[in-house]
Amino acid sequence: MKVWKRVGTATRRAAGSRERALRASESLAAVTAALASLEALSTRRDTGAGELNDWRVLRGGLAEDAPVVARVLDALDSDRADKVFHAVRCALGIAVLLPGRGRTWDGIRLGADAGLSVLGMINQARSRYGGDGSDQAALQVHTAAALARAGGDAKSVDAGLWYLSLQGVLSYGVSGWVKLAGRPWREGVAVSGVMRTHTYGHEGVWKVLRRHPRLEKAATASMLAFESSYPLVYVAGPVVSAGYSAVAMAFHAANGVIMGLGRFVWGFAAFHPAIAYTTSGWSRGRDRSDTLPLVAGAVLATAVAGTAVDAVRRRMxxxxxxxxxxxxxxxxxxxxxxxxxxxxxxxxxxxxxxxxxxxxxxxxxxxxxxxxxxxxxxxxxxxxxxxxxxxxxxxxxxxxxxxxxxxxxxxxxxxxxxxxxxxxxxxxxxxxxxxxxxxxxxxxxxxxxxxxxxxxxxxxxxxxxxxxxxxxxxxxxxxxxxxxxxxxxxxxxxxxxxxxxxxxxxxxxxxxxxxxxxxxxxxxxxxxxxxxxxxxxxxxxxxxxxxxxxxxxxxxxxxxxxxxxxxxxxxxxxxxxxxxxxxxxxxxxxxxxxxxxxxxxxxxxxxxxxxxx
The missing domain is CATH 3.40.50.1820 (Alpha/Beta hydrolase fold, catalytic domain)
Structure with missing residues (x-):
């Protein structure tokens, strides 16, 4: 609970400062990356022949789509190279977390974020872990943070924070919209189905939901309403945004305990300082640059028009x-x-x-x-x-x-x-x-x-x-x-x-x-x-x-x-x-x-x- 109070405090403080928001987001993502590599170092058996992360199996699909990349990553197909890879990733995560200030430390964090971004992309190809979204979320944060710091000015940082904010809000919204298309979610029985699985399930929760089907339907309806309506934070103001973030963090914490998605907690929490910053009236009053969402809106409108034209041509x-x-x-x-x-x-x-x-x-x-x-x-x-x-x-x-x-x-x-x-x-x-x-x-x-x-x-x-x-x-x-x-x-x-x-x-x-x-x-x-x-x-x-x-x-x-x-x-x-x-x-x-x-x-x-x- 103390950890989550600190996360909540950091998120609230991030609302008024772009540097605090960026530091909070990249720090939470760094925890995700470091935990991922520590888990990989502690489960060496999973890289053996026929195991979950056997490279000879994983490279099959990659070799078909990107043969050059597959050949480059072959160099990491040894126990020693794999250990070095994850040790470096842990070290870079620690570098992001160090509390120093000034240009020198900003440069260190830039290098660490860039390194974590590259290593994160490599890890996506080399491991099946992180498929729940935690590693993808951390990768998004480190990439955006590296580009924001490389820009060297306030507008670049604001652009990076807006990107993370939009990415985070859409991750919730799209998740809800997709669930609405699924019959089990609409009928309110999907959660108990997940709880029955070996990978993400929890026997105790499943038994409770089985005994109380109305509770499951109510919980499912609440989840769908929460996720589907998340984009409203941009029009509802900072108080509503803070409420949504609090619910989201509680949701991730519950998933961590019940479903065993521990890194899920840190990975998605990394979006919330950026969401707090971009929905705060205080930051807007301090010359926050809102160029990126305007550009993104124009690009989206152009893309919509383009897809409509493409659909008409395809139909013909x-x-x-x-x-x-x-x-x-x-x-x-x-x-x-x-x-x-x-x-x-x-x-x-x-x-x-x-x-x-x-x-x-x-x-x-x-x-x-x-x-x-x-x-x-x-x-x-x-x-x-x-x-x-x-x-x-x-x-x-x-x-x-x-x-x-x-x-x-x-x-x-x-x-x-x-x-x-x-x-x-x-x-x-x-x-x-x-x-x-x-x-x-x-x-x-x-x-x-x-x-x-x-x-x-x-x-x-x-x-x-x-x-x-x-x-x-x-x-x-x-x-x-x-x-x-x-x-x-x-x-x-x-x-x-x-x-x-x-x-x-x-x-x-x-x-x-x-x-x-x-x-x-x-x-x-x-x-x-x-x-x-x-x-x-x-x-x-x-x-x-x-x-x-x-x-x-x-x-x-x-x-x-x-x-x-x-x-x-x-x-x-x-x-x-x-x-x-x-x-x-x-x-x-x-x-x-x-x-x-x-x-x-x-x-x-x-x-x-x-x-x-």
């Missing part, structure tokens, strides 16, 4: 689609964009994609089919995806997607040509229903690629919960892209694996709201029609052969394996009635070049078998 490109696509209007009024190759072969394969996916996902498979020169093939985007347009006033059911596919098959199949329908994930349910809808003898075979079983959500609690998680994730993503923020999304791993032309178009759709809106519409139909007491039954279709291909990651889940086996026992042509399993995930079954090549070979073998029947 999405609606135009690649030049090689053709269009077909269905009886329902949908306009489907489709591509492929038709050379008059005996068999034509229609490929149907998953939820929240476009025909670009089949890029490797269609390339392989094209090179085989043995089958015709068609890919398309369902209504609402890519350049495909939904019918006006379309309420949408799964049968609507089936009707569109039936029209596409009817229009593009030559007389006497054999039809194979292949569906990935949800696309598997679409092709199953389409085969039942098309005239007898129209479909020669069905290929299920890690496909949805119509009963999996109704008969499995884990599958039903997975469906809810997908819904929550897509709502968050959909909100982001509809707000025009798609340009800021990372490059998804599945898209990076696709062939270049397909990767470009897939990413364009990924960053556009149309794909997420269409996927959300289809997901609602899945929940309404499949998550029911009496889901549709699968049945063997006379004269229709089947191939069931599953990903090993999917088969690792007992419930998923059971449903894949059910599809295989009904439709599969394997002698043992089991699915063909590839060492893959749900996505890499299509997006990994080597795996997709093996999948294509299986499809071509299946085509040959149906043609020989």
């Amino acid at each position: 490109r999405v609606l135009d689609g690649p030049a090689y696509l053709s269009r077909l209007t269905t009886r329902r009024g949908s306009v489907l964009s489709y591509g492929g190759k038709q050379r008059g072969h005996r068999t034509i394969v229609f490929l149907v994609n998953a939820l929240f996916a476009t025909q670009d996902h089949f890029g490797w498979i269609t390339g392989n089919l094209d090179r085989s020169e043995s089958v015709d093939f068609i890919t398309y985007d369902r209504a609402g995806y890519g350049a495909s347009r939904e019918a006006e006033g379309d309420a949408f059911r799964i049968e609507d997607a089936v009707a569109d596919l039936v029209d596409l098959v009817t229009a593009l199949t030559d007389p006497g040509q054999r039809v194979i329908l292949a569906g990935h994930s949800y696309g598997g349910e679409v092709i199953r229903r389409a085969a039942e809808t098309l005239p007898d003898g129209a479909v020669a075979g069905l290929v299920f690629l890690d496909a949805t079983h119509p009963a999996q959500f109704a008969q499995s609690a884990s599958q039903r919960e997975g469906l809810k998680l997908v819904r929550d994730a897509q709502r968050q993503m959909g909100t982001l892209v509809r707000a025009g923020l798609g340009v800021f999304l990372d490059h998804p791993a599945w898209a990076r694996r696709l062939p270049t032309p397909f990767r470009v178009n897939a990413e364009r759709n990924y960053r556009d709201g149309r794909m997420w809106r269409a996927g959300a519409r289809e997901l609602r139909a899945v929940e309404t029609e499949l998550d029911v007491a009496a889901p549709p039954e699968i049945r063997l279709l006379p004269g229709v052969e089947g191939l069931v291909i599953s990903a090993s990651r999917t088969m690792a889940d007992p419930d998923s394996a059971r449903f894949q086996a059910s599809l295989a026992s009904t439709f599969g042509t394997q002698s043992d009635g089991a699915p063909v399993v590839f060492d893959a995930t749900h996505d890499t079954l299509l997006t990994d070049a080597l795996i997709a090549g093996d999948v294509t070979d299986r499809i071509l073998e299946f085509v040959q078998r149906t043609e020989a029947a």
Whole structure:
């Protein structure tokens, strides 16, 4: 408690002095950095082979994105070098904390802040510790403090303090806004979920919340209101700002005790002297420079305008689609964009994609089919995806997607040509229903690629919960892209694996709201029609052969394996009635070049078998 009283006193004193504010912020951050390195020195086993911070494992992702940096950091891959690294970091933290005054000491702190900034960035790449945000917060403070001191005047210090203030306030505000998008937080059950975990949980608190659900809901609502409203400190005045800081510090202290996030306390406390300084009327009256927030506002306005223009241009490109696509209007009024190759072969394969996916996902498979020169093939985007347009006033059911596919098959199949329908994930349910809808003898075979079983959500609690998680994730993503923020999304791993032309178009759709809106519409139909007491039954279709291909990651889940086996026992042509399993995930079954090549070979073998029947 004495420590926190001192922190509170330092924060209040910082409100009227830029130097005190800067000293308080960098000192709290220095404690964070020193504690981090002391913890690293005391847990040497975590750097051993196969342990949490094994560099040979950590460098994998870095070597892919920044190979030069990875090679430089290889020099620290020894026990001695690692000890020296953390000892230096501790020494620099102590240097910041020394109480000397004057230009010489300011120069020492400048050098120490700069050193801690560089070492902090290196440590981010070399350690999984600090992922709770404490090390990131300290890194922000040391970088801003170093730049502020390097400027050598009051305006530079004010700019640095404004940066830290804005960073701190946004860290709370954004945290609250993101939580609001999550179903468990809105329902008031997220905290008990966290308390049940081994890493951040606390059995005693979990038991209390379990016995008193109203207490958890009230605590969650209070947390969301507190975090989401934090930016109000800039308009509410210094008294309200001080109140918010007091609540925040108490919150961090509780997290330190309950969740074991000790450095979280010091790291985020480092923002509050800057927040106190920038929200204080006293500091404004002492010639405080407010240039940075004005510049930041102008930059933000420019960025908003830029992202809006970018979103409009992206939408136009999405609606135009690649030049090689053709269009077909269905009886329902949908306009489907489709591509492929038709050379008059005996068999034509229609490929149907998953939820929240476009025909670009089949890029490797269609390339392989094209090179085989043995089958015709068609890919398309369902209504609402890519350049495909939904019918006006379309309420949408799964049968609507089936009707569109039936029209596409009817229009593009030559007389006497054999039809194979292949569906990935949800696309598997679409092709199953389409085969039942098309005239007898129209479909020669069905290929299920890690496909949805119509009963999996109704008969499995884990599958039903997975469906809810997908819904929550897509709502968050959909909100982001509809707000025009798609340009800021990372490059998804599945898209990076696709062939270049397909990767470009897939990413364009990924960053556009149309794909997420269409996927959300289809997901609602899945929940309404499949998550029911009496889901549709699968049945063997006379004269229709089947191939069931599953990903090993999917088969690792007992419930998923059971449903894949059910599809295989009904439709599969394997002698043992089991699915063909590839060492893959749900996505890499299509997006990994080597795996997709093996999948294509299986499809071509299946085509040959149906043609020989």
